Every structure is written in structure tokens, then in C-alpha cells.
Amino acid sequence: MDKEIISWIDANGTEYVLTDQEDISISIGPSGRYMPPIEYTEDEVPFQPGSRARDVKVKAREMDFPVEINGETQMDIRNKLRQLLRIFNPLKGDGKIKSIIPDGSQREIVCRYKGGLEINESGQIWEKFILVLKAFDPYWYDTATIVKTFKTNESLGRFFPILPLRLASSTVFADTTIDNTGDVETWPEWIITGPGENIILRNMTTGEVLEMTIKLEAWESITIDTKPFIKTIIRNDGTNLYYTLTDESSLWALQDGQNSIRIEMSDVTDDSKVQLSYKNRYWGP
Numbered sequence: 001m002d003k004e005i006i007s008w009i010d011a012n013g014t015e016y017v018l019t020d021q022e023d024i025s026i027s028i029g030p031s032g033r034y035m036p037p038i039e040y041t042e043d044e045v046p047f048q049p050g051s052r053a054r055d056v057k058v059k060a061r062e063m064d065f066p067v068e069i070n071g072e073t074q075m076d077i078r079n080k081l082r083q084l085l086r087i088f089n090p091l092k093g094d095g096k097i098k099s100i101i102p103d104g105s106q107r108e109i110v111c112r113y114k115g116g117l118e119i120n121e122s123g124q125i126w127e128k129f130i131l132v133l134k135a136f137d138p139y140w141y142d143t144a145t146i147v148k149t150f151k152t153n154e155s156l157g158r159f160f161p162i163l164p165l166r167l168a169s170s171t172v173f174a175d176t177t178i179d180n181t182g183d184v185e186t187w188p189e190w191i192i193t194g195p196g197e198n199i200i201l202r203n204m205t206t207g208e209v210l211e212m213t214i215k216l217e218a219w220e221s222i223t224i225d226t227k228p229f230i231k232t233i234i235r236n237d238g239t240n241l242y243y244t245l246t247d248e249s250s251l252w253a254l255q256d257g258q259n260s261i262r263i264e265m266s267d268v269t270d271d272s273k274v275q276l277s278y279k280n281r282y283w284g285p
Contacts, residue, residue: 004285005100006030006065009108011092018067024080027066027128033099033109034284036061036138061138062114063097065131077127081117088113088131097133098143099285106143107285111135139184139281146280150174150263151273174263175204178254182280185253190224191275192216196265204260208252214244218271226251254278 006019006026018026041055069084071077088095090113098108114134119127180186192199194216201210201224212233216222221236231251233241263274 002102004102007098007100008087009096009098010087011089011095011112014087015098016087018065023071024067024069024084026131027068030063030065032061032063036135036283058138060134060136063109063111063133063135064116065133067116067129067131069127071125073125074123077125081119081127085117088117090114099140101285107140107282108143109135109140109285110137140283140285141279141281142182144279145277148176148178148276149273150176150275152268152270174261176261176263178259178261178276180254180256180259180278180280182256183282185255186278186281187227187251187253188276188278189226191221191277192224192265193221193271193273193275194218195220196268196272198264198266200262200264202262202264203252203254204262205258206252206255208250210249210251211246212241212244212249213246214241215267218269224251226253 004019005017007015007017009015018024037059039057039059040053041057042051042053044051067084069077069080071080094110094112096108096110098106100106111133113132115132116130119129121127190201195218197215199212199214199216202208210224212222214222222241223232223234223236225232225234231242233244235241261276265272265274
């Protein structure tokens with residue numbers, strides 16, 4: 001592969017390659033794919049030039065993709081336009097634009113149709129228009145999820161695969177470093193499998209803590225999803241356990257760069273484990 005491949009993944013998960021296709025293809029010149037819009041909140045300073053920046057907000061972005069459709073007849077063109085109307089139907093929910101570059105790395109951004117398919121019809125056996133997609137979450141994500149699993153093994157007397165470790169007979173106590181190589185913070189998902197109780201997840205880098213006053217039996221697990229607009233703690237039977245958080249707790253993010261993480265859980269056995277998963281996030285593809 002010597003050039004970028006751009007695909008659309010619709011709300012149903014079906015993927016359509018949009019580059020270098022004979023009939024429907026993205027041509028040269030997409031825009032809006034790199035830095036998203038930035039908005040500052042600022043305060044005027046009396047009798048001083050300029051202003052003082054108080055806050056910065058990364059806003060939703062729009063991306064423009066020049067699209068060309070080629071056909072053998074006008075009816076052929078009409079059928080291909082009908083296909084595009086179906087796969088970009090915004091009422092179906094969010095889709096994704098996926099980018100694969102020559103080094104093999106893959107990133108994707110969640111978005112949906114905003115405009116462009118109104119088109120000014122040419123009356124020829126081709127049509128050209130600018131497809132506009134809107135990403136309410138402005139960041140690009142790795143397509144692959146990074147997964148770290150922590151588990152006790154009394155015969156080896158250690159955690160694996162990550163060191164260093166301090167392990168007592170009644171407490172899982174692991175110190176590890178997670179390197180978020182993305183451009184910005186990312187929000188992890190935790191799956192904690194019992195038995196165990198008094199669960200504490202600490203980000204020593206930021207000073208934030210997630211602590212739960214709960215006891216898990218051997219057959220129980222909980223999933224903690226820290227992502228914005230989700231923020232859930234669900235037991236495997238569907239029970240909402242958000243109320244078990246202590247007042248000092250937060251569903252914290254992994255900051256960009258290295259994060260020193262400490263995991264604590266008491267009354268564990270060989271069956272107890274903690275799984276951390278996340279995707280790196282980026283400004284651009």
C-alpha cells in the first residue's frame with residue numbers, strides 16, 4: 001500500500017472503501033481532518049492590552065470529502081446515489097471514517113452525515129460533490145484497543161505481566177505505569193472479576209482515586225466505563241453499582257504520557273483479576 005485508504009463504516013458496522021474505487025471514490029483534497037475548532041473563553045483586563053485566557057474548549061468538527069461518482073448510464077448514476085443515501089442515513093446513528101496509511105496504522109473518527117448529497121445534478125454519467133460529515137466527538141481513535149490484565153498467582157507470588165509488585169495474603173496491591181501515547185487524555189474501561197472487596201483504583205500521577213465499598217463473590221464481575229456521556233458501573237447481572245462510589249471518587253482519565261497506576265483489592269484468590277482497556281486518541285488521522 002503506497003497511499004491512504006479511507007473507508008466509511010455505517011451505523012450497522014458495514015465497511016465501504018471510498019478511495020481508488022472505479023464507481024464511487026473520494027478524490028484529492030479532504031479538509032477538516034486534522035486540528036478541530038478551538039474556542040477560548042477570555043476575560044478583558046481593564047487598562048491592559050489584550051485579554052486573559054480563562055478556558056479552552058475543543059469543539060465538534062466538520063470534515064469535507066470531495067466525492068466523484070462514475071457510471072455507464074444516468075440510471076446507473078441514480079442507483080449509486082441511492083446507495084449513498086442509504087449508507088449515510090443520519091437517522092441510523094453514528095458511523096465512522098477509518099483511515100489506513102502506508103505504515104499500516106489505522107485510526108477512526110465517529111461521525112455522521114451533515115450535508116452534500118443534495119447535489120447540483122450535472123445530467124452527465126458522472127457527479128461530483130462535497131460530502132460533509134460531522135464529528136461531535138472531535139478526536140480520532142486507534143482502531144485497536146489496548147488491554148492490560150492483572151492477575152494473582154500464588155505459586156509464582158507475583159502479578160503478571162507487569163512489575164513491580166507488592167502482594168500480601170489478603171490484598172492485591174500493584175504499582176504499574178501505563179503509557180498513553182496519544183495526543184490527549186483517554187477514558188479507560190475496567191473489568192474487575194471477583195472474589196474481592198474494597199476496590200481502589202488510583203492514578204498516582206493526577207492524584208485521583210476511584211474507590212468502591214463493595215464485595216464481589218467468585219462468580220461476580222463489574223464493568224466500569226469512565227467515558228464521557230456514559231460513566232457507568234454495572235455488575236454482570238445488570239445491577240447499577242454507581243452508588244457504591246465513595247464521595248472522594250472520580251471516574252478518572254489516563255492523561256497523555258505516563259500514568260502511575262495503583263490497584264488495590266482485598267480478599268482475593270487465583271480467580272481474581274482486573275482488566276484495563278483503552279484506545280489512544282489523537283488530533284488527526
